[in-house]
Amino acid sequence: MAADAIRLDGKVAIVTGGAGGIGFATASLMTMRGARVAIADIAFERAQELAASLPGALAIRLDLEDEASIEAMVADTVSHYGRLDILHNNAALLGPDIAANDADVEHMATALWDRTYAVNVRGTMIACRAALPHLRAARGNIVNTVSNLALQGHMIQAAYSSSKAAIIQMTRAIAASHGVHGVRCNAVAPGMTMTPALKEAFPPALMKAVQDETLRDQLGDPDDIAEAAAFLASDAARNITGQVLVSDGGCSAHVPGIAAFRNFFSGEH
Template identity: 30%
Template sequence: MSTTPSAQVAVVTGAARGIGLEIAHRFQAENYHVILLDNDKATLQQCKTNLKGKGNYSFEFCDVSNPRQVQSTFQKILSRFPAIHALINNAGIAIFKPADQVTFEDWTAVMSTNLNGTFLCTQAALPGLLEAKGSIVNIASISGVRASTLRIAYGTSKAAIMHLTKQQAVEYGNRGVRANAIAPGPVETEMAKLVHSADIRTSYSDAIPLARYGTTTEIADAVYFLCSPAAAYINGQILAVDGGFDAAGVGLPSLRG
């Protein structure tokens, strides 16, 4: 579809499902043209079919861990949209294993998508972000703040994303581009419904002061806020959207009665 040069543009990676798709919807509702990137061709095609007839969406296949794909994808985007007002680095994978069972291949796969992908996409999008004086939001995780079992690669990648965000904020801020990160706690996604047992859900309810999972809408609202004029002086910050999970610390259930 044709888009006027003055339209605000948002690029969302890992956007064909879950939190990424909800973020895309949030920006589209604010009259952005949203470009959805994903490396799952079937899911991306289904997403495109589902959104057919709804304006202000574009779709690009891209594996964010592949430097050449990232470069070619963003060259294509920038040829059509010279200004990128928001870049949401959401694409990520998780491999949950005990630390001594994590292979180097596991470690590399997680780092390549989560950390390298965030770095690569930001660099590739930078000309458009500078043109728009835009905003970067990186999706980290509360697992980057609170260590827990089975997450040695995932948690480390998310902690690294938090520091990468601060580096971006310092280095790009004086050029007019802000960078912040969201650290979601447990979120009610289709994946969580499949993977989290009743026991896991009870444990999270005990540990989170609000005693519930977050919603994809709540994460998307926080992301949009950080890209909006209301957050114009917020730069280099990590916003935990976690129902108080991090603030609760140890939070022994036996001490709460």
């Protein structure tokens, strides 16, 4: 393997949700490593502003609830750049209003459940379906952003977490069915990540509760997730497919209640 296998020189990538914190961090890092990146987002004006700051970047309007919009994203990227090597499915249905109503199943609104699956699961599937012929031609790969909540039970976000679990299984299915054609498919699972939107909207007391359960001395930031996604997209990860790379500071790697144990053994009880 070449010493510079982490580089993405000559490759073309789509980053959905590219106008958000993790998405733009990933688009920026991929650009720095030599890729040309299409920033696809429903917030099109913001995507245009950010694309203007990256050499060779393209802004694309994307609505993951609209099949034609998703297919046009792939077609426009290939038309503009002539190829497609990386699809990073990072966009998801998020936001304070959504999160506030995504609770437990007993109190789940059917409309919220259906919309979450329409955006997160159906939208990701359509993007993969549209991209796969081009990725097969380029021997490219897919990186899906999921969540450590897809691997654990929680008392909130039942729709979001289960939709991300579905994407994990989709990741494995694509890896299994298209590996012989040279296409890899992996997922990165962030924990709580200090994006600008999260800092603004998330209650500080709950943020501290998550930080207390993190094995690092701080929560991750968008650059941490970008590093994981860009690695999976690179030839340095050529032997990795069908896998979930958890980037949550060890939050999901320990026994329950580690914060209480930490306090006990440090004499704070």
